[in-house]
Amino acid sequence: MSPLSSSGSPGSRTQELIAAAEAHSAHTYHPLPVVVADADGAWMTDVEGRRYLDLLAGYSALNFGHGNRRLIEAAKAQLGRVTLTSRAFYHDRFAAFCGELAALCGMELVLPMNTGAEAVETAVKTARKWGYRVKGVPWEMAKIVVAADNFHGRTTTVISFSTDRAARADFGPYTPGFEIVPYGDLAAMRSAVTENTVAVLLEPIQGEAGVVVPPQGYLAGVRELTREREVLFVADEIQSGLGRTGRTFACEHEGVVPDMYVLGKALGGGIVPVSAVVSSAEVLGVFRPGEHGSTFGGNPLACAVALEVIAMLRSGEFQERAAGLGAFLHGELAGLTASGAITAVRGRGLWAGLDIAPRHGTGREVAERLMERGVLVKDTHGHTIRIAPPLVISQDDLGWGLDQLRAELTP
Known part of the structure; x- marks a missing residue:
C-alpha cells in the first residue's frame, strides 16, 4: 500500500x-x-x-503496531478503574503482571520499573548487591564486564561504561566499577572476568551500534564462562526481546537462558513506558524494603497493558x-x-x-x-x-x- x-x-x-x-x-x-x-x-x-x-x-x-486494538482496549478498561497507587499499596493487577512475566521468562521474581535505562540501573544495583551478599565480593570491589559499542541508556552510571563519545562527553565524573571489552570477543571476555566480577552485561544483539549480531556461539560461550566463574549473565533484551528477532528473546537463538533479563520498550505496547528486571529468587531476593523502588513502576495501567502484551506473546x-x-x-x-x-x-x-x-x-x-x-x-x-x-x-x-x-x- x-x-x-x-x-x-x-x-x-x-x-x-x-x-x-x-x-x-x-x-x-x-x-x-x-x-x-x-x-x-x-x-x-x-x-x-x-x-x-x-x-x-x-x-x-511499537512491536505490535500503532493503536493496537487489543492493547488500546486493555488500557481503556484500566483507565476507568485505577491508574496509580504507588508501591505503598498493592493493586489487583500487580500479582498477575509479576507472575505472568516471570513465567514468560522462565524466572521467579520481577522488579518493575518504567524506562529501559531505569531497568539497566536496577540490574547494575542488583548485580552488585548479589555480589556482596551472595558471592562474597569484598565491599566496594564489585566489577561488571560490558561490551564496547553498547547502548544501555543515557543515565550517569550507564554512560560511564559507554564508548560513544557523544553520550559521554562533558558528563563526568563517571561511575567506576566497569570493564569494557570488544563485543563478540570471548577471549577478551574471559580475560576480563576476575574473582571480583559480579556480572557480565550484554545486548544479545547491539541495536544502536547498527544491529550487530555476535558470532555464532558467543552468547553460549559467555553463558558457560559466567557459570564457571560464578558471575551473573545479564541480558539487556530491551530492544532485541519480545518477538523482534523471531523468538521471544534473542538469547533463544543460541539456546541461552541468562541469569537476568532486562526488559522494556515493547513491554508497554507503545502506550505506556514499562520496564522490568526478571530473575531468580536468589538474585532479586537480595533486596529488602527501602533499598530500591519507583513511584510509577508496576502501576495498574502499566500492568494492564503489559499483561495483554504477555498474552499476545504467549500465542507465538x-x-x-x-x-x-x-x-x-x-x-x-x-x-x-x-x-x-x-x-x-x-x-x-x-x-x-x-x-x-x-x-x-x-x-x-x-x-x-x-x-x-x-x-x-x-x-x-x-x-x-x-x-x-x-x-x-x-x-x-x-x-x-x-x-x-x-x-x-x-x-
Missing part, C-alpha cells in the same frame, strides 16, 4: 510546529522533519495529511510473523547487497542494519530522501540505517517500503 498523499517538502504547518518545538525544547534529538498527527498499524500520518510507512517502530517499542503469533517476514526482509536486502548499493547487512528476524555505500550519501541523507518517498527509517553511525518495522506489518507494505529503498539506491 502506497501513501494516499504524496510526500515531499515539509508544508507550512509542519514548519511552524518544528520551529516551535526547536524554540522550546532542549536539543537532545535531531528528528527527521516530519510531524506525526495520527498512526495505525505500520502507518503514520502527518499534520499535512501525508502518510508514511513506519520502519522504525519506536526502536521496537508475533514471533512467527517476525521470523517469516524477517526471512523476506533479509532476502530482499541480499539483492541490494549484491548490487553494491549496500555494503553490509546485519540483523535477525524483522530487524536489520544496513551500511549504505558512501556514493549514496550518509545514512541521514538517505533517511531524509526515503522520508520524501513516504518511508521512515533511522540512521546511526554515519552510513548505517536501521529497519525495524512493527511486527504487524503486511508483506505487501514491507515490500513496498523496500521498493522505495531500492529505487533510492538504484542509479
Whole structure:
C-alpha cells in the first residue's frame, strides 16, 4: 500500500510546529522533519495529511503496531478503574503482571520499573548487591564486564561504561566499577572476568551500534564462562526481546537462558513506558524494603497493558510473523547487497542494519530522501540505517517500503 498523499517538502504547518518545538525544547534529538498527527498499524500520518510507512517502530517499542486494538482496549478498561497507587499499596493487577512475566521468562521474581535505562540501573544495583551478599565480593570491589559499542541508556552510571563519545562527553565524573571489552570477543571476555566480577552485561544483539549480531556461539560461550566463574549473565533484551528477532528473546537463538533479563520498550505496547528486571529468587531476593523502588513502576495501567502484551506473546503469533517476514526482509536486502548499493547487512528476524555505500550519501541523507518517498527509517553511525518495522506489518507494505529503498539506491 502506497501513501494516499504524496510526500515531499515539509508544508507550512509542519514548519511552524518544528520551529516551535526547536524554540522550546532542549536539543537532545535531531528528528527527521516530519510531524506525526495520527498512526495505525505500520502507518503514520502527518499534520499535512501525508502518510508514511513506519520502519522504525519506536526502536521496537511499537512491536505490535500503532493503536493496537487489543492493547488500546486493555488500557481503556484500566483507565476507568485505577491508574496509580504507588508501591505503598498493592493493586489487583500487580500479582498477575509479576507472575505472568516471570513465567514468560522462565524466572521467579520481577522488579518493575518504567524506562529501559531505569531497568539497566536496577540490574547494575542488583548485580552488585548479589555480589556482596551472595558471592562474597569484598565491599566496594564489585566489577561488571560490558561490551564496547553498547547502548544501555543515557543515565550517569550507564554512560560511564559507554564508548560513544557523544553520550559521554562533558558528563563526568563517571561511575567506576566497569570493564569494557570488544563485543563478540570471548577471549577478551574471559580475560576480563576476575574473582571480583559480579556480572557480565550484554545486548544479545547491539541495536544502536547498527544491529550487530555476535558470532555464532558467543552468547553460549559467555553463558558457560559466567557459570564457571560464578558471575551473573545479564541480558539487556530491551530492544532485541519480545518477538523482534523471531523468538521471544534473542538469547533463544543460541539456546541461552541468562541469569537476568532486562526488559522494556515493547513491554508497554507503545502506550505506556514499562520496564522490568526478571530473575531468580536468589538474585532479586537480595533486596529488602527501602533499598530500591519507583513511584510509577508496576502501576495498574502499566500492568494492564503489559499483561495483554504477555498474552499476545504467549500465542507465538508475533514471533512467527517476525521470523517469516524477517526471512523476506533479509532476502530482499541480499539483492541490494549484491548490487553494491549496500555494503553490509546485519540483523535477525524483522530487524536489520544496513551500511549504505558512501556514493549514496550518509545514512541521514538517505533517511531524509526515503522520508520524501513516504518511508521512515533511522540512521546511526554515519552510513548505517536501521529497519525495524512493527511486527504487524503486511508483506505487501514491507515490500513496498523496500521498493522505495531500492529505487533510492538504484542509479
